[in-house]
Amino acid sequence: MSAQPAKAIDEIQVYNAGIAAPGQFTIQQHLNYIAVGLKDPPFAGGLVSHHSINGTPEFAYGVTDWWEVGLYLPFAIQDRQLLSDSFKLRTLFVAPNAEQRNFFYGVNFEFSNTTPKFSQTRFAMEIRPIIGVRNGDWEFIVNPIVDIGFGKYGEADFAPAARVARKLGPDLSLGLEYYADFGQIGNFAKPADQQHTLFAVTDFRLGVFGVNFGVGYGLTPASDRFVVKTIVGYAFPVTGGDSATSAAAGPVNPMSHASARPFQP
Secondary structure (H helix, E strand, C coil), X not given: CCCCCCXXXXXXXXXXXXXXXXXXXXXXXXXXXXXXXCCCXXXXXXXXXXXXXXXXXXXXXXXXXXXXXXXXXXXXEECCEEEECCEEEEEEEECCCHHHCCEEEEEEEEEEECCCCCCCCCEEEEEEEEEEEECCCEEEEEECCEEEECCCCCCEEECXXXXXXXXXXXXXXXXXXXXXXXXXXXXXXXXXXXEEEEEEEEEEEECCEEEEEEEEEECCCCCCCEXXXXXXXXXXXXXXXXXXXXXXXXXXXXXXXXXXXXXXX
């Protein structure tokens, strides 16, 4: 009986240390459809992922060139019912101008207030380190995530994510993303009970919007077998910004977590 959230996840994303410009607001809409998923709940009364839609709007604000804050309002749709998973707050710290660096790093802290359908613990925290390298054509990123649930059923899980992608044009990339949950740190689950999912992904620009689209396949019996994910983002112009910042404002860069700044090697 797991205390961790049901693995029909509202956010399926590898963070790459890109953030909004100082004074800039961004919004991303995450939507994920579990076409073929687990048909048993992760705990009594928990959300069944099979044929569910999961997502969240994500609102973010750039405080400085190394600090961004954000708000999520997660939800799921199952059996024609709209289910709220309350809210998440996050604070993201990165190397300044990370999107222009060959080696970049950061760390994201996320606090969650969850509802009983999604977790046996009301409060949880995610600690997400960000380590990556890139050149003009390729990028490789690792997020060695630790998920912590608080309370009677709380535990600390190791749930890493990774991404490798090739840039094919100014606004187009193709790649692979990997998401896993090994279970409780110090007491990993048996391999068949761990979650491992591999996604083929593409990132591109659609008008003023940045889009991430992926199709995932579960590699273990404990994983959802077939998942489709989308992220659509927009960066608002910076009010009263200087010419450089205003020029940077615009569509979300598909090779970045939230930034509208152009990708540079």
